[in-house]
Amino acid sequence: MQSTNRIRQTESCWWCRRVRRHVSELVRLAWPVVLTRTGILTMVLADTIMVARYSTEEVAYLALGSAPVVVLIITTVGLMMGTLVVTAHAFGAQQYEQCGAIWQRSLPYALGLGMACAVLCIAGESFLLLTGQAPDLAAGGGQVMLMFGLGLPANLLFVTNNFFLEAIKKPFPGMIAMISMNVLNIGLNWLLIHGNIGFAEMGAAGAALATTISRYGLAFMLFFAIWTMRGHGKYGIRKKQTSRWRDWRYQRHLGYATGTSGALESASFAFLTVFAGWLGIYPLGAYTLAMNLLALIFMAALGLATATAVRVSIAQGRRDYRDLVLAGWTGLSVNTLVMSLLGLLVFALPTLLAGLYSSDPRLVDIAAPVIAFTAFIMIADGGQVVMLSALRGRGDAWVPALAHAISYIGVMIPAGWWLAFKLQRGVAGLMEGILIASVVSIVLLCSRFQYLSLLDSRRVSHTESTSRVKESGA
Numbered sequence: 001m002q003s004t005n006r007i008r009q010t011e012s013c014w015w016c017r018r019v020r021r022h023v024s025e026l027v028r029l030a031w032p033v034v035l036t037r038t039g040i041l042t043m044v045l046a047d048t049i050m051v052a053r054y055s056t057e058e059v060a061y062l063a064l065g066s067a068p069v070v071v072l073i074i075t076t077v078g079l080m081m082g083t084l085v086v087t088a089h090a091f092g093a094q095q096y097e098q099c100g101a102i103w104q105r106s107l108p109y110a111l112g113l114g115m116a117c118a119v120l121c122i123a124g125e126s127f128l129l130l131t132g133q134a135p136d137l138a139a140g141g142g143q144v145m146l147m148f149g150l151g152l153p154a155n156l157l158f159v160t161n162n163f164f165l166e167a168i169k170k171p172f173p174g175m176i177a178m179i180s181m182n183v184l185n186i187g188l189n190w191l192l193i194h195g196n197i198g199f200a201e202m203g204a205a206g207a208a209l210a211t212t213i214s215r216y217g218l219a220f221m222l223f224f225a226i227w228t229m230r231g232h233g234k235y236g237i238r239k240k241q242t243s244r245w246r247d248w249r250y251q252r253h254l255g256y257a258t259g260t261s262g263a264l265e266s267a268s269f270a271f272l273t274v275f276a277g278w279l280g281i282y283p284l285g286a287y288t289l290a291m292n293l294l295a296l297i298f299m300a301a302l303g304l305a306t307a308t309a310v311r312v313s314i315a316q317g318r319r320d321y322r323d324l325v326l327a328g329w330t331g332l333s334v335n336t337l338v339m340s341l342l343g344l345l346v347f348a349l350p351t352l353l354a355g356l357y358s359s360d361p362r363l364v365d366i367a368a369p370v371i372a373f374t375a376f377i378m379i380a381d382g383g384q385v386v387m388l389s390a391l392r393g394r395g396d397a398w399v400p401a402l403a404h405a406i407s408y409i410g411v412m413i414p415a416g417w418w419l420a421f422k423l424q425r426g427v428a429g430l431m432e433g434i435l436i437a438s439v440v441s442i443v444l445l446c447s448r449f450q451y452l453s454l455l456d457s458r459r460v461s462h463t464e465s466t467s468r469v470k471e472s473g474a
Contacts, residue, residue, distance in 0.1 A: 023330060032171040034303030036162065038296065039178030043185050043214060047207035048292050050189045052285075052358040054203060057140075059358075060281050062204040063288040064128055064137055065144025067273040071266040072117040072152065077159050078262030080110055082251035085392055087167035088310050092317025100236035102251065103164040103226070105243055109252075110160040114153030121149020131274050143205040151212030154219040161222035166306060167313070168235070173225035180221070181214040188213055257397030261388070261404040268408035268437075272416050272430050279420070283427045286367035289357045290431065294374045294381070297342050301382030304335045305389035312393030321456035328390035328449055332383055339382040343375035366427070373431045380438035387445035396452060403444040412437030 044066070052059045083106045090098040125142025133141065162174040188210030195201025202209065226237060233239075269291075276287035308331030315324035346353065350372035354364040384407075391400045416433025419425045425432065 023334060032175040033166060033306045034300050036171065036174040036178045037299040037302045037306070039175070039182050040299070042182050042296070043211050045292060045296055046182070046186050046189060047204075047211060048288065049357055050186075050193055051204050051207050052289075052360075052363075054193050056281065056285055056358070056360050056363060058204040059285050059288060060137060060277070061140030061144055062207060063273060063284060064133060064141030064277060065124060065204065065208065066148060067270045068124065068127060069121065069145055069148040069152070071263065071270050072120065072149075073155060074266035075259050075263035076110075076113045076117060076152070076156055078259035079113060079252075079255040080106065080156060080160050080163060081258035081392060082248075082254035083160055084163035084167050084306070084309065085254055085313050085395070086248075086251045087164055088313030088393070089317040089395075091168050092314035096234050097236040097239070097241075099164070099168055100232075100239065101241040101243060102248070103160070103235075103237070104241055105248055106160045106164070106251075107157065110156040111153055114156040117152040118149045121145050121152070124149070131277075133274075133277055137277065140204065144208045147205050147208035147212055150209075151215040154212070154215040157219040158215060158222055161219070161226055164226065165222070167310060169310070170229070173222060173229075177218050177221040177225070181217045184217060185210050185214040254392065254395065254397050257401045258392060261401040264401070264405050265408045268412050269434075271413050272433070275417060275420055275430060276427060279426055282363055282366055285358070285360075285363050286370050287427050287430060289354060289363070289367045290370040290374055290427075292357070293346070293353060293371055294378060297339075297346070297374075297378050298381060298385070300338055300342065301335055301378070301385050304331060304338065304382075305386045307331070308335075308386050309389035309393035312390050316394050324394060325453040325456060328387070328394075328453075331386045331390060332446075335382050335386045336379060339379045343378050346378070347372050347375035370427050370431055373428065373435075377431065377435045377438060380435065380442050384438055384442040384445055387442060387449055391445060391449055391452075394452065396448070399448055400445060403441060403448065407437045407441035407444065411440050 047062060048059065051062050083102060087099050087102045090096070090102065124145030125138050128138035128141045128145075129135065158177075165171060165173055189207050190196055191199045192202050192206030192210050193204075195206075200206075226232070229237070273284075273287070273291075276284045279287075308327060311327040311331070312324050315321070315327055350368040351364065353371050354367040357367070358364055388400050388404075412433050415436050416430045419429030419432050420427070421429075423429060
């Protein structure tokens with residue numbers, strides 16, 4: 001009896017220590033990652049606010065032009081996710097020089113993907129016309145799409161460098177670079193949107209060009225930080241390392257699954273943007289403001305998700321399955337608390353938040369109730385991205401992609417269309433569709449994580465039992 005109590009006390013102490021450790025590491029890793037991810041959206045936020053104060057019509061151009069680009073960005077960032085996961089696995093296994101090899105082979109891969117996406121953006125106006133947009137909206141949105149497209153190679157290079165740094169638990173250079181480039185972006189917006197001090201007045205296209213220039217700054221700053229960082233020799237940063245295409249198949253395949261998942265989700269949201277465009281300029285503007293705010297808050301969840309993926313990946317590299325499971329559920333718990341607190345704030349101040357975006361009273365009136373509703377979305381949406389990252393961190397690739405396909409293609413698009421048009425709920429119907437899809441997604445992903453956790457538990461129990469049998473036989 002006393003022996004059983006001691007075992008239980010030891011087990012309880014282990015859980016307490018590991019939960020404290022995971023929360024501590026989540027916070028330490030997450031807050032600079034949150035600021036970095038928030039900085040990505042802060043550029044979009046600055047663009048949206050400065051363009052909205054310039055012209056409501058130009059906001060529509062910005063929304064339509066950025067929607068297809070967001071699909072490309074999320075898809076290609078997903079394709080690079082293998083860099084984060086595999087580097088964290090190598091770091092957890094203390095194979096430090098392998099981390100540098102992963103970084104080196106990821107750079108040309110990122111550059112090639114970015115250039116391919118930039119070429120696609122040249123046909124932006126034609127693409128928007130095919131979606132049924134009015135010619136004036138397609139023309140304005142096409143210019144925005146072209147300007148954003150020019151920065152996609154730099155964006156992917158930045159993402160690759162940042163993933164590498166986050167995987168080896170050095171998130172601060174990305175945060176510093178992002179803060180610096182946000183300041184630059186605001187200054188460039190002032191010059192290019194309004195055409196101040198002799199620059200051409202470009203409106204929404206000028207905001208897109210400002211973001212593109214800032215992305216090149218981000219890529220350069222992080223490359224320089226990695227090349228000159230303390231301990232670069234330990235990671236083999238400057239050492240010429242070669243690998244055959246098939247040698248990093250696992251890294252790419254993780255990216256294929258994540259890219260597919262990101263493409264499905266972002267394409268689904270792009271469909272909803274098209275639906276919002278069918279509702280008219282003001283409903284589209286209200287939807288854009290609400291989604292921009294939701295995306296900004298989502299960066300906090302994404303930061304916690306990235307930190308969770310790193311913690312899970314490191315545990316995976318150590319083959320510590322019990323700690324891996326604890327890392328995943330701890331990430332979800334911390335995210336739920338954070339999103340609930342932010343949701344209360346948004347629900348209490350929707351008109352104030354809408355007024356920060358636009359001085360147009362009609363737009364503010366339409367956007368305020370839509371913004372208030374995002375308070376319910378962010379808890380489920382944030383939770384699903386944390387569990388998605390936990391699954392990716394443990395190397396589970398295609399089942400989460402299938403869950404996203406079911407949730408966002410199979411549920412959100414038809415639900416959003418039905419609620420917005422058939423039930424005539426307008427923009428509110430689109431947001432309700434997002435909430436339904438997010439709840440379906442988190443249920444599926446949590447179920448998958450729990451199923452894999454049970455398999456891990458049985459594997460560990462079997463290994464321990466086999467060990468005991470061998471020891472007793474010896």
